[in-house]
Amino acid sequence: MKRIQAFGLLLFFVLLAGSPLLAQEAGGVADKAPLYKLSLIVGGAVITLAAAAGAFCQAKAISSACEGISRNPGSAPTIRFIMIFGLVLIETLVIYALLIAIVILMIQWGKYV
Amino acid sequence: MEGLEHSVYVADLFNKLLGKPILALLRLLGIEPKNPHAPVPDYLVMCIFVALLLIVILGLASRKLSLVPSKRQSLLEMILQAFEGILTDVIGESGKKYLPMIGTIGLFIFCSNMIGLVPGFMSPTSKLNVTAGCALAVFVYYHWQGIKAQGPLRYLKHFTGPIPALAPLLLPIEIISHFSRPVSLSLRLFGNIFAEELLIVIIASIVPFVLPLPFMAVAIFTAVIQSFVFVLLACIYIAGAVVHEEEQ
Numbered sequence: 130m131k132r133i134q135a136f137g138l139l140l141f142f143v144l145l146a147g148s149p150l151l152a153q154e155a156g157g158v159a160d161k162a163p164l165y166k167l168s169l170i171v172g173g174a175v176i177t178l179a180a181a182a183g184a185f186c187q188a189k190a191i192s193s194a195c196e197g198i199s200r201n202p203g204s205a206p207t208i209r210f211i212m213i214f215g216l217v218l219i220e221t222l223v224i225y226a227l228l229i230a231i232v233i234l235m236i237q238w239g240k241y242v
Numbered sequence: 243m244e245g246l247e248h249s250v251y252v253a254d255l256f257n258k259l260l261g262k263p264i265l266a267l268l269r270l271l272g273i274e275p276k277n278p279h280a281p282v283p284d285y286l287v288m289c290i291f292v293a294l295l296l297i298v299i300l301g302l303a304s305r306k307l308s309l310v311p312s313k314r315q316s317l318l319e320m321i322l323q324a325f326e327g328i329l330t331d332v333i334g335e336s337g338k339k340y341l342p343m344i345g346t347i348g349l350f351i352f353c354s355n356m357i358g359l360v361p362g363f364m365s366p367t368s369k370l371n372v373t374a375g376c377a378l379a380v381f382v383y384y385h386w387q388g389i390k391a392q393g394p395l396r397y398l399k400h401f402t403g404p405i406p407a408l409a410p411l412l413l414p415i416e417i418i419s420h421f422s423r424p425v426s427l428s429l430r431l432f433g434n435i436f437a438e439e440l441l442i443v444i445i446a447s448i449v450p451f452v453l454p455l456p457f458m459a460v461a462i463f464t465a466v467i468q469s470f471v472f473v474l475l476a477c478i479y480i481a482g483a484v485v486h487e488e489e490q
Contacts, residue, residue: 227437
């Protein structure tokens, strides 16, 4: 019960802090305000999901590399090489998502739409 | 990103010295540059600067080679042996003849990545134009080497795969995967270097004093790894194009 009360209080304060969103100015760029808000949310979500997925997969790669080296310390240079190569390939996909997120966040949508 | 642009001193100097003749030459060919006061963009000036730097330093350092190497000569030989090691590991003994192209690409990309950390310069590889140029050079090179090593007909037969009956299925897949190679090469290098540079600029615009240093250390690490991976992937593509299948 206490947790529900605490959560309810938190929600109330968050909504209170967001009340300036209800005041809209007229004219020009602010007419595109829903598109700007959507582009912020989408840009943030894209890079967050990509970073989370990339970090999880890189963690799996590094952990199996560590286990491999601990089982056979003589093969450490080979395993280190494969690990670095694999990490770079996984990171490439995260970089693709980062580029898309930069494009979404930095375009001035008011000029083109 | 509009307020974060800054001019590069070397590019301004270049345009001040050689801007007028280059502008006249371009107008003679019918090309009108976007900014008549700076007809050569800053990344092109930095490309030329990195190329001249490498030519001058490596040219001066490779004078007076002797059989018993001095310190300077052993350093150069270490660099060349690193490239030859990658080539022979991936391609085999016949890989050494690709050393000029691979060495040039590797040294150019390494120096371009590192020169962005020096104040007053920018990395040319932080623009998609330059990295797409490097990736397209590798693409054309490995196809050309494949055709030269195996003949055009046998090289094109590679695209159909081992079983002739599956050829109509495998051919589009192979063509798409071959075209995705320069895309991935260029986007990987561009994304890493551009994102690091953007991060450093943003951090420096908040706290300019000591805070950018760990990010610059990460940028050095990224520069080394990205140039190494570019060279390694180029060697793998050349090996895929050139290697003879051992059948009989």
